[in-house]
Amino acid sequence: MPxxxxxxxxxxxxxxxADMFRPTVxxxxxxxxxxxxxxxxVPEKQTCCGxxxxxxxxxxxxxxxxxxxxxxxxxxxxxxxPSGSCIGMLHxxxxxxxxxxxxxxxxxxxKARAFEITSFxxxxxxxxxxxxxYDGTITYHDSCSGLRQLGVKQxxxxxxxxVDNLELEEMEEAETCCGFGGTFCVKYPDISNRMVSNKxxxxxxxxxxxxxxxxxxxxxxxxxKLKREGKSVEARHVVEILAGMLDQxxxxxxxxxxxxxxxxx
Amino acid sequence: MSKAEIxxxxxxxxxxxxxxxxxxxxxxxxxxxxxxxxxxxxxxxxQAEQVQLFKxxxxxxxxxxxxxxxxxxxxxxxxxxxxxxxxxxxxTASSPELKALDWSALGDIQLSERVGxxxxxxxxxxxFAGIAETxxxxxxxxxxxxxxxxxxxxxxxxxxxxxxxxxxxxDAWKQLRTAHNGVMPRTVNMITxxxxxxxxxxxxxxxxxxxxxxxxxxxxx
Amino acid sequence: MQIKSPExxxxxxxxLQDVGLQKALGNLKAGFPVKRAAAVxxxxxxxDLRDQARDLKNHILENLDIYLEQFESKxxxxxxxxxxxxxxxxxxxTILDICQQVGAKTVTKGKSxxxxxVNLNEYLEKNGIEPVETDLGEYILQLRExxxxxxxxxAIHLNLEDVSEAFHKHHHRPKSDDPAxxxxxxxxxxxxxxxxxxxxxxxxxxCVAETGSTIIVTNEGNGDLxxxxxxxxxxxTSIEKVVPTLxxxxxxxxxxxxxATGQEFTVYNTLSTGPRREGDQDGPENFHVxxxxxxxxxxxxxxxxxxxxxxxxxxxxNHCPVYGAVGGHSYGWVYPGPMGSVxxxxxxxxxxxxxxxxxxxxxxxxxxxxxVRIPLPKLMRHWRENEFEKHLSPKAVRxxxxxxxxxxxxxxxxRWVSRSSAWFMKKMAGKKGRINKLPLAGGWTDWRDMPAPxxxxxxxxxxxxxx
Numbered sequence: 001m002p003x004x005x006x007x008x009x010x011x012x013x014x015x016x017x018a019d020m021f022r023p024t025v026x027x028x029x030x031x032x033x034x035x036x037x038x039x040x041x042v043p044e045k046q047t048c049c050g051x052x053x054x055x056x057x058x059x060x061x062x063x064x065x066x067x068x069x070x071x072x073x074x075x076x077x078x079x080x081x082p083s084g085s086c087i088g089m090l091h092x093x094x095x096x097x098x099x100x101x102x103x104x105x106x107x108x109x110x111k112a113r114a115f116e117i118t119s120f121x122x123x124x125x126x127x128x129x130x131x132x133x134y135d136g137t138i139t140y141h142d143s144c145s146g147l148r149q150l151g152v153k154q155x156x157x158x159x160x161x162x163v164d165n166l167e168l169e170e171m172e173e174a175e176t177c178c179g180f181g182g183t184f185c186v187k188y189p190d191i192s193n194r195m196v197s198n199k200x201x202x203x204x205x206x207x208x209x210x211x212x213x214x215x216x217x218x219x220x221x222x223x224x225k226l227k228r229e230g231k232s233v234e235a236r237h238v239v240e241i242l243a244g245m246l247d248q249x250x251x252x253x254x255x256x257x258x259x260x261x262x263x264x265x
Numbered sequence: 266m267s268k269a270e271i272x273x274x275x276x277x278x279x280x281x282x283x284x285x286x287x288x289x290x291x292x293x294x295x296x297x298x299x300x301x302x303x304x305x306x307x308x309x310x311x312q313a314e315q316v317q318l319f320k321x322x323x324x325x326x327x328x329x330x331x332x333x334x335x336x337x338x339x340x341x342x343x344x345x346x347x348x349x350x351x352x353x354x355x356x357t358a359s360s361p362e363l364k365a366l367d368w369s370a371l372g373d374i375q376l377s378e379r380v381g382x383x384x385x386x387x388x389x390x391x392x393f394a395g396i397a398e399t400x401x402x403x404x405x406x407x408x409x410x411x412x413x414x415x416x417x418x419x420x421x422x423x424x425x426x427x428x429x430x431x432x433x434x435x436d437a438w439k440q441l442r443t444a445h446n447g448v449m450p451r452t453v454n455m456i457t458x459x460x461x462x463x464x465x466x467x468x469x470x471x472x473x474x475x476x477x478x479x480x481x482x483x484x485x486x
Numbered sequence: 487m488q489i490k491s492p493e494x495x496x497x498x499x500x501x502l503q504d505v506g507l508q509k510a511l512g513n514l515k516a517g518f519p520v521k522r523a524a525a526v527x528x529x530x531x532x533x534d535l536r537d538q539a540r541d542l543k544n545h546i547l548e549n550l551d552i553y554l555e556q557f558e559s560k561x562x563x564x565x566x567x568x569x570x571x572x573x574x575x576x577x578x579x580t581i582l583d584i585c586q587q588v589g590a591k592t593v594t595k596g597k598s599x600x601x602x603x604v605n606l607n608e609y610l611e612k613n614g615i616e617p618v619e620t621d622l623g624e625y626i627l628q629l630r631e632x633x634x635x636x637x638x639x640x641a642i643h644l645n646l647e648d649v650s651e652a653f654h655k656h657h658h659r660p661k662s663d664d665p666a667x668x669x670x671x672x673x674x675x676x677x678x679x680x681x682x683x684x685x686x687x688x689x690x691x692x693c694v695a696e697t698g699s700t701i702i703v704t705n706e707g708n709g710d711l712x713x714x715x716x717x718x719x720x721x722x723t724s725i726e727k728v729v730p731t732l733x734x735x736x737x738x739x740x741x742x743x744x745x746a747t748g749q750e751f752t753v754y755n756t757l758s759t760g761p762r763r764e765g766d767q768d769g770p771e772n773f774h775v776x777x778x779x780x781x782x783x784x785x786x787x788x789x790x791x792x793x794x795x796x797x798x799x800x801x802x803x804n805h806c807p808v809y810g811a812v813g814g815h816s817y818g819w820v821y822p823g824p825m826g827s828v829x830x831x832x833x834x835x836x837x838x839x840x841x842x843x844x845x846x847x848x849x850x851x852x853x854x855x856x857x858v859r860i861p862l863p864k865l866m867r868h869w870r871e872n873e874f875e876k877h878l879s880p881k882a883v884r885x886x887x888x889x890x891x892x893x894x895x896x897x898x899x900x901r902w903v904s905r906s907s908a909w910f911m912k913k914m915a916g917k918k919g920r921i922n923k924l925p926l927a928g929g930w931t932d933w934r935d936m937p938a939p940x941x942x943x944x945x946x947x948x949x950x951x952x953x
Contacts (some may be wrong), residue, residue: 475707
């Protein structure tokens with residue numbers, strides 16, 4: 001628990017998708033961490049967690065990226081990112097190195113410090129002073145790596161329950177994969193499509209107006225499908241709602257001006 | 266020579282040659298000890314509760330249970346059941362307890378002592394134990410208990426003494442070893458309810474190849 | 487069985503459009519996973535049992551040669567025979583020899599995936615022996631000249647009409663749309679076969695080293711008739727199925743049915759120990775066990791050793807969203823789903839089966855339900871690495887990953903690529919906020935929109951001091 005004497009120094013693992021697609025997610029993560037009393041820095045040397053190489057069987061490239069990331073986050077008390085999948089990948093680094101390799105010990109050390117944002121706030125900091133409002137009904141998709149590798153399930157729900165006016169309506173099969181799977185969605189596009197179509201049906205059936213999740217990959221996939229199907233359900237990353245950063249249109253929605261206009265109409 | 270190649274591969278994978286005495290120790294002590302693994306709490310009840318659990322679980326598995334005060338009541342109970350089902354013949358196993366019974370209560374139902382055959386409508390056998398954990402019967406083959414009686418007839422009636430009901434499977438194994446000096450009978454049948462299949466559209470249908478009905482005659486001894 | 491794994495993508499494409507198959511797969515999804523969850527709920531010790539089962543299997547594999555030899559000696563002591571088969575060919579040949587020695591014309595078969603693996607039926611037929619499948623699902627498939635698409639519910643890909651059609655054609659009776667009537671028909675037809683068979687062949691779920699027993703687990707009772715009525719009983723099984731004692735077998739029994747069908751216990755758990763004893767009134771006079779290797783012994787001591795813990799419950803495929811979408815036949819060989827994606831490359835070669843371990847989102851559902859905690863995603867990744875090292879991965883993947891890796895290892899360059907891509911995609915999207923068609927990303931935009939980036943990257947904005 002942070003207190004006046006101790007402000008944890010957190011290195012933000014931005015994730016490439018937040019960096020490129022949705023900076024708001026990274027800014028919202030920073031805001032939440034600061035609200036929880038952390039000092040946040042963004043190490044320059046980070047790029048991607050290396051998961052595309054890892055899951056394509058390219059161990060050498062994965063190791064190189066792992067070493068770079070380990071170095072980038074040396075000296076931070078914690079490493080926190082807005083993605084169960086990317087933080088999960090950081091946890092896999094230790095498996096890349098042989099017993100006795102000094103990099104293995106450094107990777108283990110990183111693993112002990114690396115957290116997905118909602119689990120960091122709840123499990124590590126016991127923080128729940130969320131001051132945000134959301135006028136709508138959401139449904140929550142549990143992304144696979146966060147859920148099954150890192151045990152992220154109740155944490156986002158606990159935090160969301162503190163958001164004023166927000167209602168949570170659980171969908172059927174919230175824990176079933178959305179079909180994104182990194183390179184899977186382009187290697188096996190029609191299977192991926194079936195999975196995300198099923199997901200889209202469950203989302204609609206929940207009656208929620210907003211889909212919320214903790215991983216941008218999955219959210220881009222599901223939002224892209226919902227929009228292609230012409231559905232009105234919007235998609236947002238959980239930190240946007242928790243930090244009250246809702247200025248940007250939801251994922252895949254029209255530009256801000258037009259968006260505001262459409263809302264008025 | 267397949268055997269040598271297979272064992273050779275395994276040993277290469279394990280990073281050793283033929284196991285020496287030290288390397289054999291772990292496996293041999295396990296074989297000798299026959300220790301229990303984790304037994305679920307459900308199976309660790311006082312005997313009276315085990316009998317109740319057995320009944321509940323067997324009924325859940327779609328077995329029928331008829332409770333009797335003594336084995337002498339078996340012929341009458343069987344007779345009533347078979348008359349109601351309009352079955353005219355009962356094939357019995359040769360176990361001493363069944364042979365010792367006065368079967369006159371069967372009336373016009375014919376009693377035959379033989380192995381099971383295609384077309385048999387009903388059989389009656391003894392049992393070795395009941396396992397409360399899942400309502401499972403344990404039967405085994407012997408000169409007086411042909412296995413075909415457990416599978417060919419449409420109706421299988423099994424005499425079970427409440428005193429032979431144990432909690433977990435493990436207790437049944439231990440009793441089986443004791444009863445047969447460590448020699449396994451040729452066939453041991455653990456039976457939990459009547460035959461069924463869900464191979465057509467995952468819809469459960471009773472009576473696939475084995476008995477359509479399993480009647481447990483539970484002797485509260 | 488013909489290998490169709492290299493056509494996985496095409497198989498999947500067809501499967502996704504097959505209305506009947508999709509309907510049938512719906513039955514699976516609504517059935518096994520729900521029932522398993524309920525069974526697990528009733529067994530508070532379930533997770534601890536899984537831990538113990540994993541540890542016990544590891545112990546067995548560390549002592550596999552010892553337990554196998556012990557098992558063999560006990561079978562022999564009880565008057566049975568053990569045959570070791572290095573390959574499918576060895577296994578088939580061994581079984582044919584036994585059948586010929588007893589002058590067999592027809593054999594009945596209980597359900598056995600190992601017999602599918604070695605392609606036994608075809609081999610026996612070619613040599614003039616008629617194999618008759620007796621498991622209801624397998625029987626339906628045999629009539630249709632089809633193969634299992636699931637390891638415990640072999641005909642899961644069929645609907646009632648398919649079964650009705652096949653029975654009508656072969657039994658020459660009126661069609662019925664009542665599963666109970668159809669099952670009754672099969673029961674009657676197979677009664678005659680059970681009695682007429684010279685040999686009965688079953689698989690084994692476990693082989694008990696302590697006693698030399700093999701055990702089969704069935705709901706129908708077909709395996710029991712198969713092994714009790716003919717004069718000769720042949721068990722075809724594989725080397726990793728050995729367990730030390732009856733108590734050890736019981737640990738796996740507690741997990742098997744619950745993980746598979748969600749039953750508390752399967753109806754018939756039957757142990758066979760040698761041939762009939764003196765004085766017995768029935769039972770087989772000859773008892774043979776064929777221990778099949780087929781690449782398993784090479785897995786010992788490697789990362790794939792964990793796969794040898796598998797008890798063939800099917801929980802991994804029952805819960806797999808990819809299996810649920812495309813069905814078992816898409817995988818193109820005997821073992822489908824996650825366990826198949828690990829095992830098949832070992833048995834038919836990664837060059838034939840490379841698409842299988844790639845056909846996973848690594849969602850981890852399979853591992854989360856595996857009763858012996860096999861790290862299936864990790865083992866599928868093992869094959870992807872193997873494929874990558876052997877330069878068997880598709881060129882697009884290899885070049886794509888090395889190109890991407892080049893940038894990912896250089897933060898400044900990576901920034902530049904992210905910045906340009908964000909700018910470009912934002913531009914393409916215009917005010918719509920999403921892109922309908924993106925060059926080089928057809929796999930994505932054929933099916934869904936690509937949400938547009940906000941514009942500037944986070945790293946750029948952060949550097950500019952935005953908070």
